[in-house]
Every structure is written in structure tokens, then in C-alpha cells.
Amino acid sequence: MTAALLTDKYELTMLAAALRDGSSERTTTFEAFARRLPDGRRYGVVAGTGRFLDALSEFIFDDEALAPLTAFLDSATLDYLRDFRFTGDIDGYAEGELYFPGSPILSVTGTFAECVLLETLALSIFNHDTAIASAAARMVSAAAGRTLIEMGSRRTHEYAAVASARAAYIAGFTGTSNLEANRRYGIPAMGTSAHAFTMLHTTADGPDEQAAFRAQVDALGVGTTLLVDTYDVTTGVANAIAVAGTELGAVRIDSGDLGVLARRVRAQLDELGATGTQIVVSGDLDEFSIAALRADPVNSYGVGTSVATGSGAPTASMVYKLVEVDGLPVEKRSSRKESHGGRKAAVRLSRPTGTIIEEVIYPVSTPPELTDPSRALTVPLVRGGKPVAAPDLAAARTLVASGLRSLPWEGLALSQGEPAIPTRQVPMR
Amino acid sequence: MTAALLTDKYELTMLAAALRDGSSERTTTFEAFARRLPDGRRYGVVAGTGRFLDALSEFIFDDEALAPLTAFLDSATLDYLRDFRFTGDIDGYAEGELYFPGSPILSVTGTFAECVLLETLALSIFNHDTAIASAAARMVSAAAGRTLIEMGSRRTHEYAAVASARAAYIAGFTGTSNLEANRRYGIPAMGTSAHAFTMLHTTADGPDEQAAFRAQVDALGVGTTLLVDTYDVTTGVANAIAVAGTELGAVRIDSGDLGVLARRVRAQLDELGATGTQIVVSGDLDEFSIAALRADPVNSYGVGTSVATGSGAPTASMVYKLVEVDGLPVEKRSSRKESHGGRKAAVRLSRPTGTIIEEVIYPVSTPPELTDPSRALTVPLVRGGKPVAAPDLAAARTLVASGLRSLPWEGLALSQGEPAIPTRQVPMR
Known part of the structure; x- marks a missing residue:
């Protein structure tokens, strides 16, 4: 079995509708992020990046995967899926990076058709692995x-x-x-x-x-x-x-x-x-x-x-949202589920001692001018459908360890509290 | 990949030690049960039986599975694994059956060698699937x-x-x-x-x-x-x-x-x-x-x-315990983790109206004399290594529905409470 059916039906029916009216070829960016950290947690740890890149290469609709889809998809959609390979670009936080509410841990750019298909697979992997790594890091610091x-x-x-x-x-x-x-x-x-x-x-x-x-x-x-x-x-x-x-x-x-x-x-x-x-x-x-x-x-x-089981938080509750269509920022406006439109990147500011003080999320088109020491969090993961970062568990372990060292002392407290650092969203100009 | 490595290292090192002193061939029974229901839940729903029987047929140590084991196992153990097929008997609750604290939802009998190898695989499947089905059944009754x-x-x-x-x-x-x-x-x-x-x-x-x-x-x-x-x-x-x-x-x-x-x-x-x-x-x-x-x-x-995620209870917390060796009941005596020795079966008693009133767990050798209407809960699943019950999702759905109808009214309350019915352990004579 390929990874192609580890997804929700609605992604394929949206694809069918978009192929029919031509909107499938619009250039889009989707972002994965968590609106909040679980219950009083002070930081999270991104994990799953390596597994996601592996799964992307297995996201292929072979005959076995296509067979059950013939029950509800038209032939144009089935033809599209038969030839499907993701050919877009993906940026994101490196595996092992700390994250906070709103951190754009994954940013997927390509046609609507190819981006929408990855929603469930990406979220399943990141929501699970990140939940476990985030709980485990607290145990590591407690030990x-x-x-x-x-x-x-x-x-x-x-x-x-x-x-x-x-x-x-x-x-x-x-x-x-x-x-x-x-x-x-x-x-x-x-x-x-x-x-x-x-x-x-x-x-x-x-x-x-x-x-x-x-x-x-x-x-x-x-x-x-x-x-x-x-x-x-x-x-x-x-x-x-x-x-x-x-x-x-x-x-x-x-x-x-x-x-x-x-x-x-x-x-x-x-x-x-x-x-x-x-x-x-x-x-x-x-x-x-x-x-x-x-x-x-x-x-x-x-x-x-x-x-x-993530010590009380078995999922990281990340979502995967459309933020840009053909260069136009888009946002949902339903109550309490606002998203920030536009393709974004992030940097983390620190004191000269290395203690982090703020995360800044900004439109890729307008990087902020920064005076404090800072580190870019958004790195290229996939270009033209090909992974450009090899999964590296040792590097991810090193990144978690340095991330924990960079937290202000209250960030390592096990008690319930606010995120260890604030996140600033730089608005679109 | 076969299912053989979906297990913990210690099962294979215990096997190595048991093969060496000959205890591997002793006849054993292991039982899977939950000491308690999650947090104030009033009943649980057994799920995973069909998946476990499927996985059992894939629990084979082929060359790919054996390769990493050569790093820590002796050749006698590797030879045993190469030829391994489970040849014992398994009884248990049918998929979709309600369960309560102590219910012996799985009972595995065979040599120590073949029973100990199944511990992690059985628990992973039952702990996950049962947690989900138990939460889902509450949603079904709420809907x-x-x-x-x-x-x-x-x-x-x-x-x-x-x-x-x-x-x-x-x-x-x-x-x-x-x-x-x-x-x-x-x-x-x-x-x-x-x-x-x-x-x-x-x-x-x-x-x-x-x-x-x-x-x-x-x-x-x-x-x-x-x-x-x-x-x-x-x-x-x-x-x-x-x-x-x-x-x-x-x-x-x-x-x-x-x-x-x-x-x-x-x-x-x-x-x-x-x-x-x-x-x-x-x-x-x-x-x-x-x-x-x-x-x-x-x-x-x-x-x-x-x-x-099991609505607050992502695992059913089932354990897999050795209860009988060559016909002798055995029990652990550590504080607060008592187990009841001896191979067991269970029946559920009800009023003539069908409302259940008690679960009785008894040594298989000494079935209790019952006056109330009762239903046997323990059914044969595997005989001589071969499944004797085909997975049947429709039958499992019917069993859950009838189980929910059989609960006393307070058993369907969503608030925290005691198990809907008491469980009686009939001691070994």
C-alpha cells in the first residue's frame, strides 16, 4: 500500500470540483500551525518532518489505491491522480525546533490540486509526532x-x-x-x-x-x-x-x-x-x-x-490552512477560528546570552528589520517536489537540546502557564 | 514488513533466557484485562479482536525481521524465531462486547515462548482500538x-x-x-x-x-x-x-x-x-x-x-499477565498491582428484562451455578494457531448496540461514576 489513501474523502472531492472549474491550477500556499499549545504548556517541539518527507515520496495513486476511488470520482480526476506527483515547494521548521502558538511549522506551495491532497497526511504525522515529542521533552528536562x-x-x-x-x-x-x-x-x-x-x-x-x-x-x-x-x-x-x-x-x-x-x-x-x-x-x-x-x-x-499518549495531550491540534491564492492573501472569518492570510516565515529573537525573547512571524515578502540577535526558523524542505533536507535524527536531538537551553527559566516549569515567549504577527502591508 | 517487530525487546530476551533453561516449553495462560475503566467511565467496548487475528497471521520472523535481532540474540533463539508460528489457543470477548474492570477480554494459552511473544502486539491493538470504541459508544448514545x-x-x-x-x-x-x-x-x-x-x-x-x-x-x-x-x-x-x-x-x-x-x-x-x-x-x-x-x-x-484520541482516555490501559503455568495458578504480589491467578472465563447475568446486573469471572475449571439469566462472554477465537472466528464488523456493531441497550439506565450517564455493574471474581477452589 502507498500512502495515498491515508487521507480524507473530501480532499478528493474538492479536487474533482476544482479540476472541473479550473481553479485546481491556481497557485496556493497552505500553512500548518497550532492555534494554541495544549493546556498550559509553555512550548512545543516539532517532530514528524522526516517521516512526512518519507511519506511524500510514497504518496502515489497506484491501481490498488485508485480502485476504491472509482466509486465516487469522475474519470478526469482519476486520470489526474494516476499521474500525481507533488511538484511544489515546502518550507518549514526543522525537526526538533521549538514552536509556539501560530508558528508556521509547515508551508506548502504549489497548485491547489497538489497542496490540498497533502492535508490529512501532513496533519496526521505532525499532530502525532509533535504531541509525543512535546511531552517527551518535558520528561527530559524533568529527568x-x-x-x-x-x-x-x-x-x-x-x-x-x-x-x-x-x-x-x-x-x-x-x-x-x-x-x-x-x-x-x-x-x-x-x-x-x-x-x-x-x-x-x-x-x-x-x-x-x-x-x-x-x-x-x-x-x-x-x-x-x-x-x-x-x-x-x-x-x-x-x-x-x-x-x-x-x-x-x-x-x-x-x-x-x-x-x-x-x-x-x-x-x-x-x-x-x-x-x-x-x-x-x-x-x-x-x-x-x-x-x-x-x-x-x-x-x-x-x-x-x-x-x-502525549501526557494528557495526545494531539498537537495543528491545522492546515489556505493562506494565499495566486499571490492574494486569504483568511477565514468564522468566529474564533481566524487565520492570518499570506505566506509567512518566522525568526526567533534572543538576548545576547542566547535566551529567547520573542518569535516574529512575517509575510515572506516583507522581512522585518531586527536589532536583537535572531535566528531564521523557516528552512527549505522540498523544492520542485524533491526533498532538499535529509531526515537526521541526531541533528533533531541536538536542536531540541539547544532549544531547551534557550528557554527563559520559567519556560521549563512543569506547571501550567503561558507560552514561554510571545509571538508577534507582522501584518501584511 | 511482517508484524514481528511490533514488539518490545524484552520479550525476545526473555525468550532467549527461557529457551536456555527449558522453561520456554512450559504450558502457560496469559490474560489481557483492564484493572479499571478510564476516569469515571461506566463501561468499555472491546475492539481490536479482528485486527489482532489478522496481525497474528502476519507475526512471522522473516529475514528482514531477523537481521536486526542478530545483534543481541543467540543462534538458538534466532532459529526458534525463524520457524515461529503461534500454535496455541486463544479465547476472549467477542469484538463489540462491553467490558468492565477485570474482564478477561483475551486469554492466550500455549507454550511460554509463543505466548510471551504476543504481549506487545496484542496490547497495542486492544489498548488503542478499545479506547476509541469506548469513547465512540458514548457519542453514539449521546447522539x-x-x-x-x-x-x-x-x-x-x-x-x-x-x-x-x-x-x-x-x-x-x-x-x-x-x-x-x-x-x-x-x-x-x-x-x-x-x-x-x-x-x-x-x-x-x-x-x-x-x-x-x-x-x-x-x-x-x-x-x-x-x-x-x-x-x-x-x-x-x-x-x-x-x-x-x-x-x-x-x-x-x-x-x-x-x-x-x-x-x-x-x-x-x-x-x-x-x-x-x-x-x-x-x-x-x-x-x-x-x-x-x-x-x-x-x-x-x-x-x-x-x-x-479517546475523548480524554487515549489508551484502555489493558495489561497482559501470566496467570497459569503448567496448570498452577500464579500471581504477582507487588503492591497495588495484584493479579488473580488461574485461567478464567466470564458470564454476565441479567434480569429477565435483559438489563444486566453482574459480571462473574470464574476459573475455567469451576463454572459457577447460576440462577439468573446469563450469557457466556468468553468465546473461542483461535484453536491450534488457526482463527476460528472470522472478523465481522456488522456483528460487532450489533453487539455494541445490544450491549448499550442492556445497560441499567445510570450506565449510560455521561457524568463520572462507578462501573455500570459490579464484577465478581470467583476464587480458585
């Missing part, structure tokens, strides 16, 4: 340098899971449990063990936790992570060191009061001489509980549900 | 018989969107905007038009809404749905009828106070003689706003974000 492992695959759609692992990695997670994300994107695959493996070693005489640990260490070496909370944590830690010795890589605690248990387990490990054995915690962690564990002897956090 | 159109593809991952459309359809939605869901599952594809199409018809003299409507009617006929709120709703309705005549299929309102606008538009349409022209509303609708519009002249609701 203050400790390791984060994405393990939320089981809580979300099986392919959303792969994209979630990628988005969390962009935001600064160290690795993922997801094997397809490892295969597809080279993200480090990480893992420990489940309670089932310990319980599997149950006989008529009862549980045998040491047998389970022995099997794991025999197969995976003493550098492995043993899950110590299936029955009793203190006994579990004693069993773990008895089996693996003091060179054991790590123990994982997945339930209970993680702070209390981490301190107790750290003391026990140290007493047993396993001073180098690390502590991994997991179990319904989110950015708030990660932050709350900052003073406790935790080395790594395994994060599942909250990262894979 | 009280009016048409619901799923149009949330753009708010969620591009493949999650396809599964969302399917889950919403199972719950009782009439159709979806998603074309791949139409192709793959035969779900009716529906659609209207976007503001972009109206704004496309802008010239140096300004907007020309009538030109846009004319193009759409010329291409799609007067049965189409015209979007009337791009500029001004009253003018939009007047333009729509001027162009299409009084036989116009429908108008859509996508912003503003939908109830007020629907009443005003209904009056205007009736006055113009378009008494048969329907009103479609959309714009951040959820089950609460759908219910609030019950007294207004709305014919159809287009629902996006809230259905595709």
Missing part, C-alpha cells in the same frame, strides 16, 4: 540528565508506537523498547524483563525467583537488568545479588512508592557491595513523577503510557 | 439516533487513524472520512468540503463563495454538503440555496455556537423552501457537546479530535 527509556508501545496503536519511539528519541530519550523503531530508525533498543518471566519459574513448591534470575543472567550476562518486585523487593534484591554477584548491571522496580523503594534498594545494594549496580524505575511515570524522584537514587526511568 | 461521521484522521497517527475509523464504526458511527478505512474494511466513506475550497475562489475583487458552491455542485450534484461558515453563515446559506436550489443535500457549520446557528440556519432553510436540506455540525465535538445539541435541529455530527 535532569538521567537516562529515559521509552517503553510505551503497548499503550498505543502498533504503528503509532514506532513513531512515538522516534519522537521521544528526538526529544532526548536514550532508547526505546520498540524493535521496529530500532530496525527502521536505528534507535537504541533497550529492555529488562517482565514479571511473567519470574512467575514462569513457579513449581508445585511455589515461586523460585532465583531460578528465574539465574536463567536471565546465564542468557544475557551479569550486565542485565533484573526485575526485583514480583514478590518482595528486599528479597528480590537479595536474590538478584546472590545469583548475579555484585557486578549486576541494574535492578528494576516497577511498583510501589518508587522514591522510598529506590532509597531502600540503593542502601541494600551498597551494603551488599553492589555499589555499581544501577536502579531503573518504571510504573505510570510522567514528567511530574520523574521530577518528584530527582532527589532519589534513580539512574534510569522507564516511561510508558504518558509518553506514548 | 440518540442521529448520524455520526468519524473525521479525526488528521488528529492522530496516520495508521492509528485507519484503526480509529474502524473502532468508531463498530461503536455505531455511520461512516468515516478516512479512505484507507473504506478500502480496507468497507466502511462507508463520507465527506463534505473545506474552507480552503471556498477561499480558493478568491479574486482581486474579493471572495466569491457562490463560485465555490457552483463548482462543488457541478462536480458532485445537489445532494452534496456545502460548508457555509467560511465568511458569514447567513450569507453562506443564502448563497448555497441560490446556487444549488432547494434540493441541496446538506449544509455544514464548523464554528461558532452550533446550537444557536443550527436553529437559525434551520429557520432560514425552511423559509427558503429547503425543508429537506440537512444540517451537519462539526468543530471540537465530544460526547458532552453532542448531548447538549440534542434539542437543536442537527441531522449529523462530524466528530474529529475527541473520537480519534
Whole structure:
């Protein structure tokens, strides 16, 4: 299957209508942006750019895709789709860039026909990946340098899971449990063990936790992570060191009061001489509980549900709006859904220290005169239908890290608040 | 790509350890269930069964899947995976069945090796699809018989969107905007038009809404749905009828106070003689706003974000737990994460009127003696690795509809509350 049918019916019926009256060939610009950040969030992190560029190359209407469309499209529209390739230009924020309300994170220019077809695909990818990366970045800043492992695959759609692992990695997670994300994107695959493996070693005489640990260490070496909370944590830690010795890589605690248990387990490990054995915690962690564990002897956090579902904001609520037709700015005027007409670009101003102070969105035809230090946010992504920027996860990770460093201190607060910096819309002249 | 890598690394390292000490061949049963319903929900709707059975047949480790695994698995494990086919038995709730806390919606029996491998795939599919169907069913009951159109593809991952459309359809939605869901599952594809199409018809003299409507009617006929709120709703309705005549299929309102606008538009349409022209509303609708519009002249609701993200509960939080090993019940004992050991089945008791009163979960070896009317919930899905139940969306829709009718009246309340019926766990003898 190509990506062509990952779209809404109305885009194809609008295409049919536009082909019929000739408006399909008008030159248009569509912009993707979020009117607001989710619930009190102070910044967002753009993700999905690389996946969108990959999907664009698969956005082809082959016979399999065309077959169901014959039920409602005329032959002129079907002919158009059969030959369809996007041939326009796309600009946007680089993957990993911070964004704020109104930031034009994607700007698509071409004929109406080719631009309108990309609406759903672009929004699906950016809304999902950006939601995950935005939540994950808060966890990264809450973890203050400790390791984060994405393990939320089981809580979300099986392919959303792969994209979630990628988005969390962009935001600064160290690795993922997801094997397809490892295969597809080279993200480090990480893992420990489940309670089932310990319980599997149950006989008529009862549980045998040491047998389970022995099997794991025999197969995976003493550098492995043993899950110590299936029955009793203190006994579990004693069993773990008895089996693996003091060179054991790590123990994982997945339930209970993680702070209390981490301190107790750290003391026990140290007493047993396993001073180098690390502590991994997991179990319904989110950015708030990660932050709350900052003073406790935790080395790594395994994060599942909250990262894979955007920690309360599973979508970035971006929209894709027509802003220009044949050089004329256009705007919708319905109540509370205003858009700003005209093709735009953006820069971000900062103090000489690097702390950002304002985002300025301006018509491409009239760049503002700026006195503060500034950085252009809008970069070319596609020219004449061909990607000009190769997806680069390492670069995206670097960009997120420098973006977080550039925020004013209140921008990193986890509490609900206003966007970290204001956005100024420079009007069309 | 097969489905084999849509899983977590630890399942394969547990497999490696179990193969090494021989425990991989022990006979096990794993159960999937939700410890609780999301936030004050009163019932849930099982969805994903059909997709899980499809994915099971694609859960094959071909060379492409095995290649990245050579980095961390021994040759015995790789050999096992190369020949892997699930050969066990699976029971579970039928797709579309209601569920409550603890309901064993899936029960997988086979060797430890074959059961542990399915954990992430099963949970991903059920957690996602069930979350969507459970939210969608509340919207269906709130709509009280009016048409619901799923149009949330753009708010969620591009493949999650396809599964969302399917889950919403199972719950009782009439159709979806998603074309791949139409192709793959035969779900009716529906659609209207976007503001972009109206704004496309802008010239140096300004907007020309009538030109846009004319193009759409010329291409799609007067049965189409015209979007009337791009500029001004009253003018939009007047333009729509001027162009299409009084036989116009429908108008859509996508912003503003939908109830007020629907009443005003209904009056205007009736006055113009378009008494048969329907009103479609959309714009951040959820089950609460759908219910609030019950007294207004709305014919159809287009629902996006809230259905595709589970209306506040984007995952069903199901877990997949080992409950039996070689006939011995096993349980985890960590704080607040108790599981009930032993392979189980379930029945639902009702009054003679059909209103359900209790769910009873019992060890398969000791069915309870029941006096009230009851219905078995656990049905065979796979025997010896082969599906014995064909996915059937129509049957799932019927089951949801009858499930909603079977709830006590307070079970259909949209406010937060307790599960609609209690669940009784019959202990192992």
C-alpha cells in the first residue's frame, strides 16, 4: 500500500470540483500551525518532518489505491491522480525546533490540486509526532540528565508506537523498547524483563525467583537488568545479588512508592557491595513523577503510557490552512477560528546570552528589520517536489537540546502557564 | 514488513533466557484485562479482536525481521524465531462486547515462548482500538439516533487513524472520512468540503463563495454538503440555496455556537423552501457537546479530535499477565498491582428484562451455578494457531448496540461514576 489513501474523502472531492472549474491550477500556499499549545504548556517541539518527507515520496495513486476511488470520482480526476506527483515547494521548521502558538511549522506551495491532497497526511504525522515529542521533552528536562527509556508501545496503536519511539528519541530519550523503531530508525533498543518471566519459574513448591534470575543472567550476562518486585523487593534484591554477584548491571522496580523503594534498594545494594549496580524505575511515570524522584537514587526511568499518549495531550491540534491564492492573501472569518492570510516565515529573537525573547512571524515578502540577535526558523524542505533536507535524527536531538537551553527559566516549569515567549504577527502591508 | 517487530525487546530476551533453561516449553495462560475503566467511565467496548487475528497471521520472523535481532540474540533463539508460528489457543470477548474492570477480554494459552511473544502486539491493538470504541459508544448514545461521521484522521497517527475509523464504526458511527478505512474494511466513506475550497475562489475583487458552491455542485450534484461558515453563515446559506436550489443535500457549520446557528440556519432553510436540506455540525465535538445539541435541529455530527484520541482516555490501559503455568495458578504480589491467578472465563447475568446486573469471572475449571439469566462472554477465537472466528464488523456493531441497550439506565450517564455493574471474581477452589 502507498500512502495515498491515508487521507480524507473530501480532499478528493474538492479536487474533482476544482479540476472541473479550473481553479485546481491556481497557485496556493497552505500553512500548518497550532492555534494554541495544549493546556498550559509553555512550548512545543516539532517532530514528524522526516517521516512526512518519507511519506511524500510514497504518496502515489497506484491501481490498488485508485480502485476504491472509482466509486465516487469522475474519470478526469482519476486520470489526474494516476499521474500525481507533488511538484511544489515546502518550507518549514526543522525537526526538533521549538514552536509556539501560530508558528508556521509547515508551508506548502504549489497548485491547489497538489497542496490540498497533502492535508490529512501532513496533519496526521505532525499532530502525532509533535504531541509525543512535546511531552517527551518535558520528561527530559524533568529527568535532569538521567537516562529515559521509552517503553510505551503497548499503550498505543502498533504503528503509532514506532513513531512515538522516534519522537521521544528526538526529544532526548536514550532508547526505546520498540524493535521496529530500532530496525527502521536505528534507535537504541533497550529492555529488562517482565514479571511473567519470574512467575514462569513457579513449581508445585511455589515461586523460585532465583531460578528465574539465574536463567536471565546465564542468557544475557551479569550486565542485565533484573526485575526485583514480583514478590518482595528486599528479597528480590537479595536474590538478584546472590545469583548475579555484585557486578549486576541494574535492578528494576516497577511498583510501589518508587522514591522510598529506590532509597531502600540503593542502601541494600551498597551494603551488599553492589555499589555499581544501577536502579531503573518504571510504573505510570510522567514528567511530574520523574521530577518528584530527582532527589532519589534513580539512574534510569522507564516511561510508558504518558509518553506514548502525549501526557494528557495526545494531539498537537495543528491545522492546515489556505493562506494565499495566486499571490492574494486569504483568511477565514468564522468566529474564533481566524487565520492570518499570506505566506509567512518566522525568526526567533534572543538576548545576547542566547535566551529567547520573542518569535516574529512575517509575510515572506516583507522581512522585518531586527536589532536583537535572531535566528531564521523557516528552512527549505522540498523544492520542485524533491526533498532538499535529509531526515537526521541526531541533528533533531541536538536542536531540541539547544532549544531547551534557550528557554527563559520559567519556560521549563512543569506547571501550567503561558507560552514561554510571545509571538508577534507582522501584518501584511 | 511482517508484524514481528511490533514488539518490545524484552520479550525476545526473555525468550532467549527461557529457551536456555527449558522453561520456554512450559504450558502457560496469559490474560489481557483492564484493572479499571478510564476516569469515571461506566463501561468499555472491546475492539481490536479482528485486527489482532489478522496481525497474528502476519507475526512471522522473516529475514528482514531477523537481521536486526542478530545483534543481541543467540543462534538458538534466532532459529526458534525463524520457524515461529503461534500454535496455541486463544479465547476472549467477542469484538463489540462491553467490558468492565477485570474482564478477561483475551486469554492466550500455549507454550511460554509463543505466548510471551504476543504481549506487545496484542496490547497495542486492544489498548488503542478499545479506547476509541469506548469513547465512540458514548457519542453514539449521546447522539440518540442521529448520524455520526468519524473525521479525526488528521488528529492522530496516520495508521492509528485507519484503526480509529474502524473502532468508531463498530461503536455505531455511520461512516468515516478516512479512505484507507473504506478500502480496507468497507466502511462507508463520507465527506463534505473545506474552507480552503471556498477561499480558493478568491479574486482581486474579493471572495466569491457562490463560485465555490457552483463548482462543488457541478462536480458532485445537489445532494452534496456545502460548508457555509467560511465568511458569514447567513450569507453562506443564502448563497448555497441560490446556487444549488432547494434540493441541496446538506449544509455544514464548523464554528461558532452550533446550537444557536443550527436553529437559525434551520429557520432560514425552511423559509427558503429547503425543508429537506440537512444540517451537519462539526468543530471540537465530544460526547458532552453532542448531548447538549440534542434539542437543536442537527441531522449529523462530524466528530474529529475527541473520537480519534479517546475523548480524554487515549489508551484502555489493558495489561497482559501470566496467570497459569503448567496448570498452577500464579500471581504477582507487588503492591497495588495484584493479579488473580488461574485461567478464567466470564458470564454476565441479567434480569429477565435483559438489563444486566453482574459480571462473574470464574476459573475455567469451576463454572459457577447460576440462577439468573446469563450469557457466556468468553468465546473461542483461535484453536491450534488457526482463527476460528472470522472478523465481522456488522456483528460487532450489533453487539455494541445490544450491549448499550442492556445497560441499567445510570450506565449510560455521561457524568463520572462507578462501573455500570459490579464484577465478581470467583476464587480458585
